Amino acid sequence: DVKDCIIAYFRRSLQQGGGALSGKRALVTAGPTHEPMDPVRYIANRSSGQQGYAIANALADLGAEVTLISGPTTLRKPAGVAVQDCETALEMQALVAAMPVQDVAVCTAAVADWRPAQIVGQKIKKQSRDDVPAPLELVPNPDILADISAPSPSRPQLVIGFAAETENVEAHARAKRLRKGCDWIVANDVGENSDVMGGRENQITLITEQASEQWPRLDKNDVAQRLAALISERLSGKIDL
Amino acid sequence: DVKDCIIAYFRRSLQQGGGALSGKRALVTAGPTHEPMDPVRYIANRSSGQQGYAIANALADLGAEVTLISGPTTLRKPAGVAVQDCETALEMQALVAAMPVQDVAVCTAAVADWRPAQIVGQKIKKQSRDDVPAPLELVPNPDILADISAPSPSRPQLVIGFAAETENVEAHARAKRLRKGCDWIVANDVGENSDVMGGRENQITLITEQASEQWPRLDKNDVAQRLAALISERLSGKIDL
Incomplete structure (x- = not known):
């Protein structure tokens, strides 16, 4: 619609300069994956994709050239963002592998x-x-976050993973950061009473090599803006998290 | 919104008289069920619920008092229809069991x-x-259609099942009608190239004790209206299918 066209126009011009992330390429993965058993049945998970879509929007608002690789969701496509849809983990892996070198990758997708x-x-x-x-x-799916995080000339400067945990959130997330080889982990508690999966708010613990900081409970858009600001500071060398 | 309020108002007044189904109670089940494996993962199926929601609307437009028991969908709730949401087959079974006696039951839900x-x-x-x-x-879920169809004083006068098939559509659907004990089966081909699951159109074969009629490929709303008209003729004794 008209609003989307206007947003897309301004985001495209921001990409040329003036934004904190102008000239930077960002990859965001989002949503669940669906893993078929037969033509009608599949295994799914409760990821709504909201947090990832919000991050794609927040990065685009800072002038990044954003590609959003999305599993099945019912969300509105972000304006001025290149969206690539997929269904399964294998499809998502193929789309990620075909991407040019990125400055930052934010892997929010709940890949089965x-x-x-x-x-x-x-x-x-x-x-x-x-x-x-x-x-x-069942057989293991490719580990897309570990693949992106592996040392290589094409590795993004900053790789951020997400961890949805139902217990021992921080300990599990720290272990995941080391296991995957990513730089930051955004951990959230999706335990029974958290209402995070599919909900509008998120309770985040950001885990880096040196630090662990718990954020207040925030709207997912506010989480996205806060994370996008930190990404921009890190890519510009203003912080060394 | 306002439109829904107006529709609901006219549907409620139709229930009092003037509609072909005024004074009749109709139960419609719709959507998939989600069967959890753990707090975040579940088994789902590709039913969108569209056909069932369209049938609930069509029955309400003929003046029936409609209850729609719905698995997880992203569809807009029909105006003037009592909607009861559930997630799993066990939850759907409990809601169905708690219903008062119905004149017709249309079981479109793709119960796992x-x-x-x-x-x-x-x-x-x-x-x-x-x-x-x-x-x-895996363990078997309750067979909600067979339970509704079983002879009992509270059995609806007319019980209609749906069969989503990927091969030998008519033969499978005939066998299903006998196995479940329902009166009619609405069979559709959800094979790979049919685009029926999640799509806007449906290709139906209506199977009754005496007859089998193939309908042209129709918009799901048109399928719903045609079926609602047949239901009304059958409940009023004008046809004996």
């Missing part, structure tokens, strides 16, 4: 850890009331 | 045949890159 070992070509039929199919074998 | 045998209380953690969890054991 596993997928069904086989995708059955026809809908699995229930034969009788108590009929049960064989237990569903 | 199976659910994970256990719901793990904390997010299942991936321990290492190649770590794979034990195969996922």
